[in-house]
Amino acid sequence: MRIFLIGFMGAGKTHWGKQVANRMGLPFHDLDELIVAQEGKSIADIFTDNGEEYFRLAEKQMLEELVEREDSMIISCGGGTPCFFNNIDFMKRYGIVVWLNTHVEVILQRLLKERMHRPLLKDIKDEDLRNHIIRKLNERRMYYEQADVIIDKEDSISMNDFIQTVLHA
Numbered sequence: 126m127r128i129f130l131i132g133f134m135g136a137g138k139t140h141w142g143k144q145v146a147n148r149m150g151l152p153f154h155d156l157d158e159l160i161v162a163q164e165g166k167s168i169a170d171i172f173t174d175n176g177e178e179y180f181r182l183a184e185k186q187m188l189e190e191l192v193e194r195e196d197s198m199i200i201s202c203g204g205g206t207p208c209f210f211n212n213i214d215f216m217k218r219y220g221i222v223v224w225l226n227t228h229v230e231v232i233l234q235r236l237l238k239e240r241m242h243r244p245l246l247k248d249i250k251d252e253d254l255r256n257h258i259i260r261k262l263n264e265r266r267m268y269y270e271q272a273d274v275i276i277d278k279e280d281s282i283s284m285n286d287f288i289q290t291v292l293h294a
C-alpha cells in the first residue's frame with residue numbers, strides 16, 4: 126500500500142508521515158528531504174541557484190523513482206507536489222492520496238515560526254502571511270481536493286482515527 130500525504134506548507138505532512146509510517150510499520154519517505162539529499166543543498170538554495178522549474182522536475186522524477194522502487198510506503202510530499210505536471214493523477218493511480226486540510230490559522234501559526242527554509246514564503250512579511258496563505262491555498266485547492274481522503278482538523282485527530290480514516294478510503 127502506498128500512501129501519499131499532500132497539503133499546504135505547514136499542514137503537517139512530514140510530522141504525520143513519520144509517525145503514521147512508524148505505527149503502521151511502513152517505510153517513510155519525504156520528497157523534500159530526498160531532493161535535498163540528492164542535490165546536496167537546501168530547498169532554499171535549490172530555488173535560488175537552479176530555479177523553481179528545476180526543483181519541480183526533480184520533485185516529479187523523485188516521485189516516479191520512489192513508486193517504481195517500492196509498492197508499500199508512506200510518502201510525505203512537498204506542498205506543491207500535486208499541483209505540477211500530472212503528479213496528482215500519477216499518485217492516485219499508484220496509491221491512496223490523503224489531503225491534510227489543516228485550518229489556515231493553524232498553518233499560519235506554524236509558518237510564522239519556521240518559514241525561512243520555505244523559499245516561497247521567505248519574502249512575505251508577517252502581517253501579509255495570512256492573506257498570502259489564503260490566496261495560495263485557494264489557487265491550489267482544485268488539486269488538493271482530488272485526494273481520495275480528506276483529513277480535516279489534523280491538529281485534534283488521534284493517530285488511530287487518522288489511520289482508520291485512511292484505511293477505510
Ligand SMILES: Nc1ncnc2c1ncn2[C@@H]1O[C@H](COP(=O)(O)OP(=O)(O)OP(=O)(O)O)[C@@H](O)[C@H]1O
Nearest residue numbers: 133134135136137138139140141203204235279280
Ligand atoms: N499535529 C501536529 N501537532 C503539533 N505540531 C505539528 C503537527 N503537525 C505539524 N506540526 C509542526 O508544524 C510544523 C510544520 O509541520 P510539517 O513540517 O510536518 O509541515 P509540512 O506539511 O511537511 O510542510 P512542507 O510542505 O513545508 O514540507 C513542524 O514544526 C511540525 O512539527
Ligand SMILES: O=C(O)C1=C[C@@H](O)[C@@H](O)[C@H](O)C1
Nearest residue numbers: 134157168203204205243244
Ligand atoms: O508549497 C510549495 O510549493 C513548497 C513546499 C515545500 O514542501 C517545498 O517542496 C518547497 O518549499 C515548495
Ligand SMILES: [Mg+2]
Nearest residue numbers: 138139157201
Ligand atoms: Mg514537509
